[in-house]
Structures are given as C-alpha cells and as structure tokens.
Amino acid sequence: MHDSLTFGLLCFTTFFxxxxxxxxxxxxxxxxxxxxxxxxxxxxxxxxxxxxVTLIVFAFSGQLLFKFFGISADAFRVVGGIIFLFVGMDMLNARLTTTKITQSEVKSYVNDISITPLAIPMICGPGAITSSIVLMEDAHTLLRKCVLVGSIAVIGILTYIILVGATKISRLLGEVGNNVMMRLMGLIVMVIAVEFFFAGLTPFLQKIFIK
Known part of the structure; x- marks a missing residue:
C-alpha cells in the first residue's frame, strides 16, 4: 500500500x-x-x-502506437512547438479577442479550440503524453494502473475547476485587461513554442550530424 501511495504521489505531481x-x-x-x-x-x-481520454489512451497503447507508426516523443515536441508558435502570434496580435463569432459558428468554434490547441497540446502536451506512457511501464500491478488512471482523472477535474473559475477573472479584467494579458501571454507562449520546437529538433539534428 505504501508503495502505491508513493507511486500515486509521483503520478500526481508529474501530471500537475x-x-x-x-x-x-x-x-x-x-x-x-x-x-x-x-x-x-x-x-x-x-x-x-x-x-x-488522450492521456489514458496513450498510457495503455502509447508504446504500441509509437512503434507501429514509427514516431517519437520528440516529433510531438516539434509539432507542439509549431502549434504554440501560431497561437502565440495570434495572441500577440490580439486576433483572438477581435475575432467575431456569430451564433451559428459558436458550436464549431468551441469544438475547434477545445480539442486543439486547448486539450492538445496545451493541457495534454508531449511531456504529459510521454509521462503517461513511461509511468504505465512502471505500473506493474493492477493497483498501480488504477492509481495512474485516478491521478489523471483528479488532475483533469482540478483543471476543469480552475478553467471554469477563469471566467470570473475575465470579468474583473475587462476588455483592456484581457488585451494586455493576451499580448503578454502571447510572448510567453511563443517562447514556450521555441523551447518545445528545439527540444524536439535537437535529437534529430544530433542523429544527422553526430555519428
């Protein structure tokens, strides 16, 4: 039991x-x-x-999928970096708040941003996906597997609660505050994009130039 609690703490802190x-x-x-x-x-x-759902699916089938398609976590980092870069550019230019969404487009817009880029790669990025696969490799017992899935669920619930609470912050900031916040975060997101991109690209370059 103590071993499972230790493993659960590791899972929780890693995913959080x-x-x-x-x-x-x-x-x-x-x-x-x-x-x-x-x-x-x-x-x-x-x-x-x-x-x-993405994390749980990759936890149980990640190794098989990676081997089947011949892809790596570094490739995820490169793609994630590119997506982050475009999101950061939009934020820096304040395009996200100036975009007018008609009532007929709302459902489509919500579906679009909820999956990409919010769910993937912002909430569930290359690091989280890779960790779910690695931690599942260490989950040798059924109890450990349950602890891993439970940790993912707890972090997901906490994320939902925090994001829902963000609407109150939005009202406090107002339009000007949201625009300022967006531009500042745009810079940060673009920096994260560069870090993601080169963290994923470096191993590929090393394979090419260092033999």
Missing amino acids: TLMNPLGLVPVFITMTSTLDTEQKVTTARKATIAAM
Whole structure:
C-alpha cells in the first residue's frame, strides 16, 4: 500500500507540473473572451475530457502506437512547438479577442479550440503524453494502473475547476485587461513554442550530424 501511495504521489505531481492548469488560465481567458459563461464552461469541459481520454489512451497503447507508426516523443515536441508558435502570434496580435463569432459558428468554434490547441497540446502536451506512457511501464500491478488512471482523472477535474473559475477573472479584467494579458501571454507562449520546437529538433539534428 505504501508503495502505491508513493507511486500515486509521483503520478500526481508529474501530471500537475506538466499539465500546469494554473498556467492555462490567461490563455483560456483570451481564447474564450468572445464566448458567454455557458460556452466557456462547455469549452473547459470538452477540453479537459479530451485531454484525460488522450492521456489514458496513450498510457495503455502509447508504446504500441509509437512503434507501429514509427514516431517519437520528440516529433510531438516539434509539432507542439509549431502549434504554440501560431497561437502565440495570434495572441500577440490580439486576433483572438477581435475575432467575431456569430451564433451559428459558436458550436464549431468551441469544438475547434477545445480539442486543439486547448486539450492538445496545451493541457495534454508531449511531456504529459510521454509521462503517461513511461509511468504505465512502471505500473506493474493492477493497483498501480488504477492509481495512474485516478491521478489523471483528479488532475483533469482540478483543471476543469480552475478553467471554469477563469471566467470570473475575465470579468474583473475587462476588455483592456484581457488585451494586455493576451499580448503578454502571447510572448510567453511563443517562447514556450521555441523551447518545445528545439527540444524536439535537437535529437534529430544530433542523429544527422553526430555519428
């Protein structure tokens, strides 16, 4: 039992750090600024559910999928970096708050941003996916597997609660505050994009130039 508790603590801290729900608040606020409260809650729910399902699926089948398709976690980092870069550019230019969403487009818009980029790669990024696969390799017992899945579920619920609470922050900031926040976060997201991109690209370059 003590061993499972230790493993559970490891899973919880790992996923909480990598998924970083508190760090998602400014991004979520800026990306959903054109939506009403109910639509923001729907977006948060879909994003967290999609992230949890993705992590659990990769935990149980990640190694098999990676081997079958011949892909690596570094490739995920490169793609994630590219997606982050475009999101950061939009935020830096304040395009997310100036985009007008008609009522007929709301459902499509919510579905789009809840899956990409909110669920993947912001909530469920390359690091979290890789960790779910690695931790599942260490889960040799059924209890450990249950602990791993439970940890993912707990972090998902916490992420949902935090994102739903972000709507109150949005009202306090107002339009000007949201625009300032968006531009600042745009710079940060672009820096993260560069880190992701080169962290994934470096191993490929080493294979090419270092033999």
